Amino acid sequence: MNRIAALVVCTVLSCLSPSLLDAGIEETVSPQSADVAVPLPQIDAAHTTWMLVSSALVLMMTAPGLALFYGGLVRKKNILGVMMQCIFLMGVMSVVWALWGFSLAFGTDVLGGFVGGNDYFLMDGLLMQLYEGEPAAPVWGETGVPAMIFMVFQGMFFIITPALICGAYAERMKFSSMVLFSVLWGTVVYCPLAHWVWSDNGWLFTGKYEAYDFAGGTVVHISSGVSALLCAILLGPRIGFGSEPMPPHNLTYTCIGTALLWVGWFGFNAGSAVGANSAAANAFVATHLAAAAGVVAWAGMEWLTRGKPSVLGACSGAVAGLVCITPACGVVNPLSGILLGLSAGVFCFYACTTLKSKFGYDDSLDAFGVHGMGGALGALLTGVFASSSVGGAGVSGLMDGNVDQFLNQVISVVAATVWALVGSLVLLKVVDAMLGLRVSEDQEIQGLDLSQHGEEGYIFL
């Protein structure tokens, strides 16, 4: 089993052969050639400061944010299983991103724009170098921000996206399979999708099918959400699902995790402006108000339909609002943000209660209900409320009568959904054949903490 995993890593690493790297350097104008007088990169202190802070904020979303949010929702025998999924993904996905992920997502087009090339393999062109004897960090495009900070900021998204999927297969997926699936999924599903949506000439970023996705509604939330649904279906329900009670073991964790996600999301969304500017300010305020409206909407729905507003409902509403505003916060104003948050609270409430119980899949922690459905709703509503006063000349949505933009948003949702479903289906089958997806029945009953990690979350002596 370990040999197979090692083989996969070696195979991928062998793709990074020096000849490929050299080819990449020759094609681009590299400041490394010492003969050419290249001016020192102009680094903008304000933008760089905000991006340093944002990168740290987004990392905080995976752990402790998501780790506590999800951790509180599982049974206590699986608390470490969830925490380890988050912490270990912070490790492995970061390394994958630095070595080849960033290049596949943000490199120059290869395969007809399907994916990025090898320009930035092994962080080539991102690292500090000598400019006429002065060491300095190259800048990313026109941003005034060091390229490696842009790389690491985007890397935090690469970590949290597979971590979101954990919510669907919680309490039953084998750890080794989870790691292999996440690495493959990040490389094969996430990187091409990020390339389509965010690279300079991605087919969803510019041109006929330009769709607005400011901070990752399609790349992060739809992709992880629909992959999560597939995981839930292919892995099957947890033993005892529907017959045994499986209440959250510690909603106080979930509450703390929600608050950390909320704060971290300011980096996620306002950081996606890649600068300390008006766009960041708008994204920050719209993000905050959408989360706030989400809390009111979801808890309010429970209050109306079930008589009591629940803490878990308020927390879920905040996350639903945040998911929904993610693609929109660069093109809609904060008042529309309130509408997005309210819509997400109501819509995701029904997705996680009525829809799930109707079809009976065990999306254990509602990764699909919140991220898949909330992400799709956000992408569509972005096409409704997009406004030129926020997004700039030429930006408009259905409210301004721009039907084409709305259709482009629909296309982006369909593209992300289909790509994530197909990619995940193939990868899950591959991982299943190699390692098997689920732990054994005994191990599942014992809990992932002991069976996968040989530890217990709670030892009180």
Next chain:
Amino acid sequence: MKKIEAIIRHFKLEDVKTALTEAGALGMTITEVRGFGRQKGHKEQYRGAEYTVDFMPKAKMEIVVADDELDAIVKLIVDSARTGQVGDGKIFITDLTDVLRIRTGETGAEAL
């Protein structure tokens, strides 16, 4: 000697302890327990999944007394633990064969 096991409400624990210590009790043991009797459980909802919680949390107090003190101690517990509502709990009394103080090796009434 008798052993008294009293299943009581958490919020009555302090009242019972105070009544017994004022009457001269020198020790007792408390455990967190869950169970049900006449008192019905409640329903909990988590994102639409509804669970019925039958086992209600209670406190269990164990105290050992000499035979002649039994009635007075039981009355103290009953008086201080009662609210009159369903769910006040129960008291179980059993004969106790022996008690041994580990430090000194004393047994029987000496060890209480």
